[in-house]
Amino acid sequence: MIVLAIDTSNQPLSLAVVKDDAVMGELTLNIKRNHSIQAMTAVESLLATLDLSADQIERIVVAKGPGSYTGVRIGVTLAKTLAWSLKIPLVGVSSLLSLSWPGKQFDGIVSPIMNARRGRVYTGLYTFDETWVELEEDRNLSMEEWLDLLADREEAVLFCGADVDVFWEQIQARLGDRAKRVSESEEVPRMAEMAIYASELADEDVHEFVPNYIRMAEAEVNWLKEQEKNNG
Structure with missing residues (x-):
């Protein structure tokens, strides 16, 4: 099976094409550019480099969030559009898990971090034991x-x-x-890893599939606004 994997959930753009769990090609761009402009072009470029046409893709894997609101929405919209138009399955994976791949060889627990501003983070907790295990959602x-x-x-x-x-x-x-961190070269997501991991996951309903933004509860949002007003 040929799988196209897409992550636009944060600044890095990560794409991969995997065939039967073997990586055919990967593309990572870690630059400040609008994913809405470059994502589809990058997909087309990667497929062309691999001498593949879109109708040869048999499954789509997408990082569904959390992350940049706009970035997550772009990736999910692109993935849903491709899955629907090509009539192929769609699978969503955590954008945080796509950052965690260096932890496959780590003797301990793995905490991916995305800055959510105001001293807050998007995070989760994982370990790797033959496959990824979620310890904290x-x-x-x-x-x-x-x-x-x-x-x-x-x-x-x-x-x-x-x-x-x-x-x-x-x-x-x-x-x-007790705290360790990955090297700079390991800081970007690697969707080839997620494409292989997703082979174990069930397909999503393309029409019902939505991003996972992990918003704060309304009470927390209102409290932060009140604090900012009082401190301002």
Whole structure:
């Protein structure tokens, strides 16, 4: 089976084509450009490089969020359009999990990080045991709360993603030597890994499939607005 995998959920654009769990080609662009302009062009370029036509694609895998609201929406819309027009299955995977691939060889737990602003993060907790296992579901919370949870687990933690840099001093202060981070070359998502992982997942209903934005609860949003008004 030939699978096209797409992630536009944050600044990096990650594409991959996998055939029977073997990587045919990958494309990663980590530049500040509008994914709405470059995503479809990049897909076409990758397929052309591999001498494939769109009708040879048999499955679509997409990073469904969380992440940039616009970025997530672009990727999901592109994936749904391709799946519907080509009449092929669609599978959604966590955008956070797509950052976690370096943790496959890590002896501990894996925490991908995306900056959600105001001291908050999108994050989740995973480990790899022949396949990815979700230990804590993806969520939006303050980094302070997340570090409290991780401190209680008393395990080594590998932090993944470029946004780890924003919080690294805070992480080290709370977790000390238990905190590890990926190298700069490992900070970007790798959708080839997700395409292979998704071979174990059930197909989505293309028409019902929606992004996973993981919004804050309305009470939290209102509280933050009130705090900003009082502090302003």
